[in-house]
Amino acid sequence: MSKVARRRKVEGVKPKITRGLPVRARLKCADNTGAKLLMIIGVHGYKGRKDRVPTASVGDMVTVVVKRGKYDLMHKPFKAIVVRQRMPYRRKSGQWVVFEDNAAVLVNDDGTPRGSEFRGPIAKEAIERWPSLSVISAQVV
Numbered sequence: 001m002s003k004v005a006r007r008r009k010v011e012g013v014k015p016k017i018t019r020g021l022p023v024r025a026r027l028k029c030a031d032n033t034g035a036k037l038l039m040i041i042g043v044h045g046y047k048g049r050k051d052r053v054p055t056a057s058v059g060d061m062v063t064v065v066v067k068r069g070k071y072d073l074m075h076k077p078f079k080a081i082v083v084r085q086r087m088p089y090r091r092k093s094g095q096w097v098v099f100e101d102n103a104a105v106l107v108n109d110d111g112t113p114r115g116s117e118f119r120g121p122i123a124k125e126a127i128e129r130w131p132s133l134s135v136i137s138a139q140v141v
Helices: 003-011 124-129 131-135
Strands: 026-029 035-043 061-069 077-084 103-107
Touching (some): 026 061, 124 131
Antiparallel strands (some): 077 103
């Protein structure tokens, strides 16, 4: 199996969700890795137009920099998955979903979580796209 086919198998199919987090957006870190505040510096797989700012939504893998947290994590790029966003988005059932904050969890290159515990609710769309997150998530909304 090629790398691209393997990546598609892991990432799954993403439903259309309103993109509410542009590059340079600040997010809470929803796990226990030691990071507190993250800033998005890139969105994986984003194909946009020239001079358009890349944006992310729930379930997207993003590249982030730790702005506040443990000193050994600060100012280094990490991969993270967005698990909550404040901008409302609609599910296929017609239900609108809104969270109180924007949050992400730090992950390794293959999508497995770096932390061992998640804080707060995790969106169902993120769990469906990244099944490895469901192992340690307490609340799925």
